[in-house]
Amino acid sequence: MPESFFVLSKDHLELAIDEIIAIAKMYDRFAKAKVISNLVIIQSKTNWNEITKRASFVKISGQILRKMSGLFLDENNSEVLKNAKTFVCRVINLSSNQINIPELENSMGDMISKFSHAKVELEKSDIVVYLIFTDKENFFGFSKQTGGEKRPIKTKNHPHELDWKLTRVMINLIGLKEGETVCDPFCGTGTTLLEAESMGIHAIGLDFNEKMYEVSKENLKKNGYKSTVLHTDFQELTKISEKFNGVVTDLPYGRASKISEKPEKILKKFLSILPKRKKMAIMYKKELDSDLKLKGLKKYEIYRHKSLTRIILIR
Ligand SMILES: C[S@@+](CC[C@H](N)C(=O)[O-])C[C@H]1O[C@@H](n2cnc3c(N)ncnc32)[C@H](O)[C@@H]1O
Numbered sequence: 001m002p003e004s005f006f007v008l009s010k011d012h013l014e015l016a017i018d019e020i021i022a023i024a025k026m027y028d029r030f031a032k033a034k035v036i037s038n039l040v041i042i043q044s045k046t047n048w049n050e051i052t053k054r055a056s057f058v059k060i061s062g063q064i065l066r067k068m069s070g071l072f073l074d075e076n077n078s079e080v081l082k083n084a085k086t087f088v089c090r091v092i093n094l095s096s097n098q099i100n101i102p103e104l105e106n107s108m109g110d111m112i113s114k115f116s117h118a119k120v121e122l123e124k125s126d127i128v129v130y131l132i133f134t135d136k137e138n139f140f141g142f143s144k145q146t147g148g149e150k151r152p153i154k155t156k157n158h159p160h161e162l163d164w165k166l167t168r169v170m171i172n173l174i175g176l177k178e179g180e181t182v183c184d185p186f187c188g189t190g191t192t193l194l195e196a197e198s199m200g201i202h203a204i205g206l207d208f209n210e211k212m213y214e215v216s217k218e219n220l221k222k223n224g225y226k227s228t229v230l231h232t233d234f235q236e237l238t239k240i241s242e243k244f245n246g247v248v249t250d251l252p253y254g255r256a257s258k259i260s261e262k263p264e265k266i267l268k269k270f271l272s273i274l275p276k277r278k279k280m281a282i283m284y285k286k287e288l289d290s291d292l293k294l295k296g297l298k299k300y301e302i303y304r305h306k307s308l309t310r311i312i313l314i315r
Helices: 013-027 048-054 075-081 101-115 164-173 191-198 210-222 234-243 263-273 286-291
Strands: 003-008 032-036 039-043 058-067 086-093 127-133 138-144 181-184 202-207 228-231 246-250 279-285 298-305 308-314
Touching: 003 013, 003 048, 003 127, 013 032, 013 039, 013 048, 013 164, 013 298, 048 058, 048 138, 058 127, 075 127, 086 101, 101 127, 164 191, 164 246, 164 279, 164 308, 181 191, 181 234, 191 202, 191 210, 191 246, 202 210, 202 234, 210 228, 234 263, 263 279, 263 286, 279 286, 286 308
Parallel strands: 086 127, 181 202, 181 246, 202 228, 246 279
Antiparallel strands: 003 039, 003 058, 032 039, 058 138, 127 138, 279 308, 298 308
């Protein structure tokens, strides 16, 4: 079974690791994962690039060619360079050892040039060959240049809008597939709707504030997206529950956005009306957490600043 590697940013490492595993298992339920610090190795039939396209916190990714016993390339590994005109070597040192990276990259480049027709090209090479060092084991991998993914755009930014990476991670953690539908009952500027549609997931947004409803609609239009936005209270979601597979939302904080009642009341009411069988990924401020009697659900803490830590709750 092919193996892929994902070097993750350390900003929200637990979330980032769980996201990669959730995406890999969504595409292939037999996928296996190994985690070495911020490196995740996935064994699955899904191509590394499919997983990378959905993920939020991947810095570098590619396919593992084989584990290294030494630093030597053999002829089997040169297959990958067969149709490439250009290549570059990159060393990723996740180990605690000091490594002279430029020297190693140069000597690897020289060595590969000897048995391949491909030439070294530092900027936009067809293939990147990676040597990955960790304290446990070392890997040898490669990736091909892929066109950067087009990001959704917004007409204007808003103080209470959610970071797109956290929104995307929530969608991925509940394993929504292309063609399924997500509902965001507090959609604000429509971040969830935009992220979902950029991944081929349909979306329905609700917001009781007419201004936010208009902003969401404009943002969808700007991207040529077709998700639905309803100008209504979140409780309307019970009437449309047949239309979506999961809920992803960032609840009101009572700070920058308009609010119908106190955040704690909204959260409790929301949890009580949410259809039990639906998947959910919700975010709310940590102070509200102690009042909730929720057991067995996965929680992540997201520190924003001294007076705001948020919880992401997954079901
Ligand atoms: C924290 S913001 C959501 C931000 C959103 N994730 C974004 O990226 O723009 C909460 C939203 O909930 C909306 N809201 C507050 N009370 C509501 C209610 N009773 N029903 C529906 N929406 C409500 C507010 O208008 C606000 O847009």
